[in-house]
Amino acid sequence: MGLPPLRSLVLLHFGDDPAPLAPGRVWPDPPRPARSDAGAGIHRAQNERLCSGHFPDRVPVGEPPSGSARHGPLLDGTDVRVREAHREPATEAQTCFKGSVVKDKVPIVILGGGVGGLAVGWFLLRTGRYEVTVVERDQVIGGHCGSFVYDGFTLDHGPHKIYSVIPGVLDEIRTLMSGRLIEHKKRHSIYLNGRLLSYPLEMGNLARVLGPRHFAGLGMSYGISILKRLLPHTDPSSYEEYVVRRFGRGVYELVFEPLAWKVWGDPAILHPDMARTRIPSAGAGDLILTLLHLKQASSDTNAETFYYPRRGFGDLPQTMADYIAKRGGHILVNSQAIRLNRSDASITSVTIRSNGAIRTLPCRFLVSSLPLSLLGGLVYGEGDEDFVRTVGSLRFRHLVLVYVFINQPRILDDHWVFFPEREFLFSRVSEQKLMNVELGPPDRTVLCCDFTASEGDEVWSLTDDELATRCVSGLVKAGFVSAKDVQHCLVKRSENFYPVYDRSYEQSMKAVSEKLHGTENLLTTGRIGMYNYNNSDHCVDMGRFIADRLAKGASPPVIWTELERRVRSYRIVD
Ligand SMILES: Cc1cc2nc3c(=O)[nH]c(=O)nc-3n(C[C@H](O)[C@H](O)[C@H](O)COP(=O)(O)OP(=O)(O)OC[C@H]3O[C@@H](n4cnc5c(N)ncnc54)[C@H](O)[C@@H]3O)c2cc1C
Structure with missing residues (x-):
């Protein structure tokens, strides 16, 4: 050959x-037009204004028109206010826990109301055998898959799409969302050497650049x-x-x-x-x-299409929560576990602080999507130095999202534009209105710049104003926006969301899970709960797997071992 x-x-x-x-x-079939000129993928109206604007020294951050919520760090108190101001009225199941255990049903407590935790609740309730309570620290459910409303836009936490190659998972999601998904033909591009190139790269473009x-x-x-x-x-x-x-x-x-x-x-x-x-x-x-x-590239490595929930990505976790509420499950927001009560090697109940009140939830099984360090603290207390050291060696990067609000109806042609070059702070730019044009007003748009940082590094140490200014100047340099069209920015930071597999991670993970397996009725799930670099479809798969294995009578340590093997095979499909 x-x-x-x-x-x-x-x-x-x-x-x-x-x-x-x-x-x-x-x-590509049909072939996409080659776009080798800088900014060629940008709307003409935008290009006409290029370089004509004055770039401000300081971009206003988080100063939206009156009536909008204030910006704030993701998942902290400030952000709670942002989302609280715009969330749907809470359902009975979201606000009130009756404290009763339904006769003949097995009580299960789930910690964390992101897609990881909610998917477990969804599939458990489908079996009809369990009494499910989800405990969510934030004022709203959804975690990083949630959407929020800000200055007239429905925004996601960075660009999210639905796609899966795990057998049956896409069908589960399609059925759950019953007709509320938009199918998109995927369009990606990359900005290299001052040019915007379509993806997959074409030889002619690459050679020219x-x-x-x-x-x-x-x-x-x-x-x-x-x-x-x-x-x-x-x-x-x-x-x-x-x-x-x-x-x-x-x-x-x-x-x-x-x-x-x-x-x-x-x-x-x-x-x-x-x-x-x-x-x-x-x-x-x-x-x-x-x-x-x-041989054609398979859909395992490159998805030609993807799905997006019409009302914003947050409609996915919201629909899971609605399912849970409808089937008699309980979702407690503004609630956190403060103590796990044990009998020998089992957890018998979880003491939580819920809206300021202390409650105890009985449980036969506990499923956690919380960070392993937090869970370890609840299980072993802070005194187990060995465990604290090992779990602390599992490294994460923080997520930074800078939303730039722009006085233009639309900017990009592609769903994602990647920026590998170091001169740009961000590694990707996306535009929410490309997922559904109805998610913002007709005359304005928002670009989202996403990137990561480490505790104490130069990027994480920048102020929100500095982050916004660096992102806007990058967008101007790339020819995506004219500075005079930039209205204001919103900066969100989320700590410890990107697992970093360094060379010792396998060993640390083994030690952590061996220790946690010692608790007979404990399971973990989700991206941070499993220390697994994954997407929402993988969280759905984990939820389905856990519910299925529990319903078949498998013990949590066995399920956990199987799940660890399963998540190692997850691949992120584009
Ligand atoms: C920029 C970006 C782009 C992405 N793109 C995609 C994509 O295109 N498609 C896709 O499918 N996935 C995508 N993902 C991945 C997806 O966001 C994750 O897989 C998913 O959010 C993980 O869900 P989770 O429930 O495990 O974690 P989270 O979403 O973090 O949820 C955890 C929940 O636990 C709660 N919590 C934390 N501490 C406590 C506590 N002490 N007590 C109670 N509750 C607590 C949190 O408030 C949160 O609600 C993307 C992620 C990022 C960052």
Whole structure:
């Protein structure tokens, strides 16, 4: 088998969490117009105003017109006010816990009302055997999949779409949402060397952007990587090694390395699982066939379409919550577990503070989607230094979202635009109105810049004003907006939401889960609860799996072990 033609270099993708993805669609069908000029994907009306505006030294942050809620950090008290001001009236099930245990039903308490926790409640109640209570710290349910209303827009916490390759999961979601999903043909692009390129990259575009020498260099290093893969080799020991072997050093340095730095930090110390999750790996043979156009890229690596809830992504968790309420489940907002009461190796009840009052909820099983450190504190107290140290070694990055409110009806053509280059603070830009034009007023729009940061690093230390100013100047530089059209910005920060698989994470995770397995009736789920880099469809899968296995009589430690194996196979599909 010969080497693939150079145009196979075009087969790079980026994920929904801002991270690179796998080979995918070979040549789009129908082909998308090449867009190699900077800002060519931007509306003409916008381009006409480029560079004509004065860029303010300081972008007003969180100063929306009167009547709007104030901005604030995600999930803290301020943000609660934002969302409280706009949430739907609470249902009876959301506000009132009756404290009774329904006869013959098994009481289960679920900690956390994001999609992770809600999905467990949804599937448990479907069996008709359980009395479910969800305990949510915030004033509203949904977590990072929730939407909020701000200055006339319904906004998500960064760009969210629904797609899944896990058998049956998409059908479950479609049935639950009964006709309230919009199907979109996916459009992604990447901003490189001052140009906006459509994805998958096309050879012609890439060659024009990089110039012949750089392009030939990439081709050479890619060819070498293909040859090396055909020779016997050991498993890669880092993200860097994994990607270099797969795409060659040239492509790694152009795209994957800078993007990895932005999302997770130094790629040389990242575990190869980080790449495996974000860069699904067909075998070398499959890859070459795909590159030679003898085999179509599968929907496992590249989704051509995706779904979006018409009323905003938050309609997904809201519909799960409605299902729970309708089936007699309880959802307690503004509530937190303060103590787990035990008998030997089991938790018998959970003491919570709910709207200021102390209550005790009996439970046969406890399912947690809380951070493992928080759960560990509840289970073992702060005194278990070994556990605290091990769980503390599981690293996270924080999420930053900067929403830029703009006096233009629309800006982008693509659902996501990726920015791997370091001169831009953000790693991705998205526009809410592209998901559903009805989610904002006709004459204005919002661009959302998303990126990550680490505790104490330069980015996290910036003030909200500085973050907003850096994002706006990046958008102006890319030709997306004219500064005079920028009205104001909203900054949201969410701590510890991006698990970072470093080289020791497997060992730490093993120690943490072995310790927690000691509690006989405890399970964890969700993105942070499982320390698993995942999407909402994976949370739905976990909920379904847990409910199914419990209903079949499996014990939580057994289910947990199976679940850990299952989540290791999750891949984020673009
Ligand atoms: C920028 C970005 C883009 C994404 N894009 C997509 C996408 O396109 N498609 C997709 O499917 N997924 C996407 N995801 C991933 C998705 O957001 C997560 O998989 C999902 O939100 C995880 O849900 P969860 O319930 O595990 O966690 P969370 O959403 O964080 O929910 C946890 C809940 O627990 C509550 N809580 C915390 N502490 C306590 C406590 N002590 N007591 C009680 N409650 C507590 C929180 O308030 C929260 O409601 C994206 C994520 C990001 C950041």
